[in-house]
Amino acid sequence: xxxxxxxxxxxxxxxxxxxxxxxxxxxxxxxxxxxxxxxxxxxxxxxxxxxxxxxxxxxxxxxxxxxxxxxxxxxxxxxxxxxxxxxxxxxxxxxxxxxxxxxxxxxxxxxxxxxxxxxxxxxxxxxxxxxxxxxxxxxxxxxxxxxxxxxxxxxxxxxxxxxxxxxxxxxxxxxxxxxxxxxxxxxxxxxxxxxxxxxxxxxxxxxxxxxxxxxxxxxxxxxxxxxxxxxxxxxxxxxxxxxxxxxxxxxxxxxxxxxxxxxxxxxxxxxxxxxxxxxxxxxxxxxxxxxxxxxxxxxxxxxxxxxxxxxxxxxxxxxxxxxxxxxxxxxxxxxxxxxx
Amino acid sequence: xxxxxxxxxxxxxxxxxxxxxxxxxxxxxxxxxxxxxxxxxxxxxxxxxxxxxxxxxxxxxxxxxxxxxxxxxxxxxxxxxxxxxxxxxxxxxxxxxxxxxxxxxxxxxxxxxxxxxxxxxxxxxxxxxxxxxxxxxxxxxxxxxxxxxxxxxxxxxxxxxxxxxxxxxxxxxxxxxxxxxxxxxxxxxxxxxxxxxxxxxxxxxxxxxxxxxxxxxxxxxxxxxxxxxxxxxxxxxxxxxxxxxxxxxxxxxxxxxxxxxxxxxxxxxxxxxxxxxxxxxxxxxxxxxxxxxxxxxxxxxxxxxxxxxxxxxxxxxxxxxxxxxxxxxxxxxxxxxxxx
Numbered sequence: 001x002x003x004x005x006x007x008x009x010x011x012x013x014x015x016x017x018x019x020x021x022x023x024x025x026x027x028x029x030x031x032x033x034x035x036x037x038x039x040x041x042x043x044x045x046x047x048x049x050x051x052x053x054x055x056x057x058x059x060x061x062x063x064x065x066x067x068x069x070x071x072x073x074x075x076x077x078x079x080x081x082x083x084x085x086x087x088x089x090x091x092x093x094x095x096x097x098x099x100x101x102x103x104x105x106x107x108x109x110x111x112x113x114x115x116x117x118x119x120x121x122x123x124x125x126x127x128x129x130x131x132x133x134x135x136x137x138x139x140x141x142x143x144x145x146x147x148x149x150x151x152x153x154x155x156x157x158x159x160x161x162x163x164x165x166x167x168x169x170x171x172x173x174x175x176x177x178x179x180x181x182x183x184x185x186x187x188x189x190x191x192x193x194x195x196x197x198x199x200x201x202x203x204x205x206x207x208x209x210x211x212x213x214x215x216x217x218x219x220x221x222x223x224x225x226x227x228x229x230x231x232x233x234x235x236x237x238x239x240x241x242x243x244x245x246x247x248x249x250x251x252x253x254x255x256x257x258x259x260x261x262x263x264x265x266x267x268x269x270x271x272x273x274x275x276x277x278x279x280x281x282x283x284x285x286x287x288x289x290x291x292x293x294x295x296x297x298x299x300x301x302x303x304x305x306x307x308x309x310x311x312x313x314x315x316x317x318x319x320x321x322x323x324x325x326x327x328x329x330x331x332x333x334x335x336x337x338x339x340x
Numbered sequence: 341x342x343x344x345x346x347x348x349x350x351x352x353x354x355x356x357x358x359x360x361x362x363x364x365x366x367x368x369x370x371x372x373x374x375x376x377x378x379x380x381x382x383x384x385x386x387x388x389x390x391x392x393x394x395x396x397x398x399x400x401x402x403x404x405x406x407x408x409x410x411x412x413x414x415x416x417x418x419x420x421x422x423x424x425x426x427x428x429x430x431x432x433x434x435x436x437x438x439x440x441x442x443x444x445x446x447x448x449x450x451x452x453x454x455x456x457x458x459x460x461x462x463x464x465x466x467x468x469x470x471x472x473x474x475x476x477x478x479x480x481x482x483x484x485x486x487x488x489x490x491x492x493x494x495x496x497x498x499x500x501x502x503x504x505x506x507x508x509x510x511x512x513x514x515x516x517x518x519x520x521x522x523x524x525x526x527x528x529x530x531x532x533x534x535x536x537x538x539x540x541x542x543x544x545x546x547x548x549x550x551x552x553x554x555x556x557x558x559x560x561x562x563x564x565x566x567x568x569x570x571x572x573x574x575x576x577x578x579x580x581x582x583x584x585x586x587x588x589x590x591x592x593x594x595x596x597x598x599x600x601x602x603x604x605x606x607x608x609x610x611x612x613x614x615x616x617x618x619x620x621x622x623x624x625x626x627x628x629x630x631x632x633x634x635x636x637x638x639x640x641x642x643x644x645x646x647x648x649x650x651x652x653x654x655x656x657x658x659x660x661x662x663x664x665x666x667x668x669x670x671x672x673x674x675x676x677x678x679x680x
Contacts, residue, residue: 165564167505167555182558183599183601184555185600186626189593189626190626192630207631209633213507215524215555216557217523258527259523261520261522283526285530291549297526
C-alpha cells in the first residue's frame with residue numbers, strides 16, 4: 001500500500017513536491033490544500049489531485065470560481081499518513097498544534113525555525129536520524145545546497161572552515177511585487193548571516209560563516225565558496241568527489257554554461273518539469289586550490305532543490321526505506337534526476 | 341601658474357576627472373579629446389573646455405556636426421604638462437609611445453595593466469612613490485575601493501588575510517548594450533579573480549584572494565569583505581579607524597541606506613555632480629568581529645571613486661604638493677568631498 005501524502009500549501013514548493021511525490025512508487029497524493037481558487041488550483045484538479053480548502057471560510061470562494069473541492073484541510077489530515085507543510089512562513093506553531101491533534105506526521109520547509117520541528121533534514125547528511133520521526137524540517141534551498149557540498153567535503157577531508165557569500169535571487173520568477181529591480185541589497189546587513197547557523201542545524205561541527213546579498217535576479221542563488229579543509233586535496237580529487245554525489249551537477253563554462261540563466265536553460269532543455277534544477281549546479285572549472293584553500297561557485301535553484309529532499313524525508317519518517325542512499329536512489333530514479 | 345592637464349578620452353571617467361581637475365586651484369584643463377561628436381562633446385564646449393579631435397580623420401565629423409574643435413590630440417599634447425588617459429582599454433601601448441614622443445607625463449586608468457606604467461597609484465597608500473614620476477596607472481574602481489580599506493587596516497592592525505567577494509555592477513547606467521538583465525555571472529569563472537593581484541600592485545604584502553560575479557545592476561559594485569587581522573581589534577575601533585579616513589563614508593542601515601540604490605540616492609540628494617559618490621560607502625552596522633575575524637559590506641561607485649585619485653596622481657607626478665595627506669585634503673576640499 002502506498003503512503004498517503006497531504007500537501008498543505010500548493011504554491012512554489014508545494015506544487016513541486018506534490019508532482020515529485022506522485023512520481024514515486026511507494027507514495028501517492030491524498031490531497032492538496034489551497035487557500036484561494038487560482039490557476040494553480042485548476043491545474044491541480046487537472047492533474048487529478050483532490051483539492052481541499054484551507055478552511056471552511058474559503059469554501060464559498062472555490063464554489064464561486066466553480067472549482068470542485070473535496071473538503072477542508074481538517075478532513076484531509078485524517079486521510080493522510082504525513083503532511084508536507086509548504087504554507088507561507090510564520091504559521092508553524094498554529095499548524096503544529098493542528099497536526100498533533102490529528103496525530104499526523106509533518107514536514108516543514110526552511111522558512112520555519114529549526115525549533116518548530118526540533119529536527120532539520122538533509123537526505124545525504126542525516127537520513128537515518130529522521131527514521132520514524134513525527135516532525136521534521138527540510139532546510140531552506142540555500143542551506144540544502146550548502147549542506148550537500150559541505151557534507152561531502154567534511155566526510156572526505158574534514159572542513160576546517162567555510163566562508164561563503166550568498167548572492168540571492170531577490171524574488172521568484174512569478175513574484176511581481178518584490179524588488180529590487182536595480183540594486184544590490186546586503187541582507188541581512190548584520191553579519192554574519194543566519195545561513196551559517198542554519199547549516200549547523202544539520203552539520204553542527206562545521207565552522208561556517210556566511211554573508212548574504214539580494215541581487216536583481218529571479219532565477220537562482222549563487223554561492224561563492226571559500227573553504228579550508230583539514231586534509232590536503234587537489235582539484236582533480238574534489239571534482240571526483242563531487243561527481244560521485246547524487247545531487248551535484250558539475251557543469252563547465254567551456255560548455256557555454258557561464259551563468260545562472262544558462263543553468264536554467266539547461267534544465268529546460270533537459271525537459272525537466274517547470275524547468276526545475278533539483279541539483280546544485282557547480283562549476284567544475286571554478287574548483288581551485290589556491291594557497292591550500294578551496295574555492296568554487298555553485299548555483300542553487302531556489303524553487304526546486306529541496307523537492308527531492310522532501311520526498312526522502314517522507315520515506316524516512318514513514319520508514320518506507322531504512323537506508324538513506326537507497327531512498328535517494330529511488331527518488332532520483334523516479335524524477336530521472338541524474339540520468340537526464 | 342596652474343598645471344595644464346589634457347584629458348584623452350572624454351567618456352565616463354574622463355569627463356568626471358576633467359570636472360574635478362577644473363575645480364582645483366593648482367590645475368586647469370588644457371583640453372579634452374573626443375573621437376566623435378556627441379552630446380558629451382557639446383557639453384564639454386559649454387563648460388568652456390577646449391575640444392580636440394582624437395585624429396585628423398575625425399575632424400570632418402566634428403565640422404559636420406557644427407562642433408568647433410581646437411585641433412588634434414597631437415597638438416594638445418604639446419600644450420599640456422600631463423595627460424589623463426581615459427580612453428577605452430587596449431590602446432595603452434600605442435598611446436604610451438605617442439606620449440613619450442611628446443615628452444608628456446601620463447596617467448592611465450585601471451583598464452590597463454600595471455606593466456604599462458610600471459607603477460600603480462592610490463592616494464593614501466603610495467602618494468610619495470608617485471612624486472616626479474612620468475607614468476602611472478590609477479587602479480580600477482574595485483581595486484581603489486579595496487586598497488582604501490586594506491591600507492587603513494593594514495597600517496593599524498596588519499592584515500593577515502583578506503577574502504573578498506565582489507558583486508559587480510554589470511554595466512554603467514548609460515550602457516544599453518551590455519547584460520545580463522536577469523542572471524548572476526561568475527566572472528571570471530577561474531578562481532581566484534585578478535582583483536587580488538591588482539591590490540598587490542599597490543599593497544604587495546597582503547594575502548588577498550577575490551571572487552567576482554557580475555550582477556544585474558548598473559549602480560555600484562558591492563564588496564563582501566572577510567578579514568583576519570594580525571592584531572586584535574573591536575567593532576568600535578574599526579569604526580573609529582574608518583571614520584578618520586578621508587575617503588570612506590560610513591552609512592547606517594537604520595538611516596534607511598540599505599542598498600546600493602539608496603547610497604546613490606544619497607549622493608544625488610547631497611547635490612553631487614552627476615550624483616557621484618567618490619567615497620567607499622561602508623555600512624557601519626555591517627562591521628562585525630566574529631570568532632576573531634572582521635566582516636563588513638562596502639559599495640563602490642564604479643564611475644566615480646577613482647576621480648579624486650586621478651587628481652592626486654596629477655599633483656604627485658607634477659610635484660605640485662609633496663605631502664600626500666595635504667593633496668588629499670586639497671582635492672577633497674575642492675570637491676567638497678567629505679564636508680557635504
